[in-house]
Amino acid sequence: MANCIDFHCHILPGIDDGSKNPDMTREMLNVSRRQGIGTVVATPHFYADSMRISGFLERRKAAYEATLPLAEAAGIRIIPGAEVAFFPGISRAEGIDRLTIGDTGMMLIEMPFRAWSGRDLDEVERILQDMEVCIAHLERFYQFQTDKGIIPALLEMPVCVQINAECLLDRRTRKIPLKLFKNGQAHLLGSDCHNLESRPQNLAEGRAVIAAKCGAAVLEEIDALGEEILEGE
Ligand SMILES: [Fe+2]
Structure with missing residues (x-):
């Protein structure tokens, strides 16, 4: 598909451990375009233990505005979001709803990299009372449970469950995510993607695996x- 969506990427410059500067962002956008991506949801990390929502949003605005002309030149629509690290009490945190993807009312949440408890799931349940939830790269959490x-x-x-393209590129890690896609889960x-080398844009390769193993539908x-x-974004 010529205009697919990359739902999770660290393409905004200088805001997290993703793109280091506008030059890198420009190149990441160009690579994305060549892979047939028409929309990227920019999801810089948000960690409540080390940042305030207002400060994060100010920094994201500056990074987003620096990216807009680059995205336009690459022919890519860019939508600001965040990858919000889960924390106990997140459902009641003041202003947390400002971290949704654009105005979609959906928040991308990065669950903890440890064994989850029923309390963690209760917290997700409470978030769902106020907004929609997309679980970031679910496949990365199985090993801790x-x-x-x-x-x-x-x-x-x-x-909603989001999967990273990377896990689909290796026979050893693709089994569970492919099954989830086949089951509609x-x-x-x-x-x-965080950069051009160690964590590059690879959506097209992941999509090819889904098409081959799960079918075009x-x-x-x-x-x-x-x-x-x-x-509406
Ligand atoms: Fe991420």
Whole structure:
């Protein structure tokens, strides 16, 4: 597809451990365009233990405004979002709803890299009372879980699940995410690209694997849902 969506990337310059400067952002945008990406959701890291929402949003605005002309030149629509690191109490945190993807009312949440408890899921449940939730790169959390029922329990909830393209590129790591896509339990794809080398844009390769292993219809569903979420942005 000529105009697919990268739902998760660190392409804004100088705001997190992603793009270091506008030159790198320009090159990342060009690579994205060559891979057929028409929209990127820019999701810099937000960590509540080291930053305030207002300060983060100011820095994101500056980085976004620096990126806009570069994105325009590359022919890419860019939508500001955040990858919000989960923390206990997140559902009640003042102003947390300002960290949604554009005005979609959906927040991309990075769950903790440890075994999850029922309390963590309760917290997600409470967030869902106020906004929509997209779980970032679910595949990265399986290895930490001691309760094998905890991810299935999360998947019972009305959350969107985003998968990173990278896991699809290796036979050893693609099994679970492909199954999730086939079962309709994974919904969106992102590159989570941070730079040009160690964590590059690789959405097109991931999409090719989905098309080959799950069929074109699954890819169409991913694209259609992405468009629906971003409608009006
Ligand atoms: Fe990320």
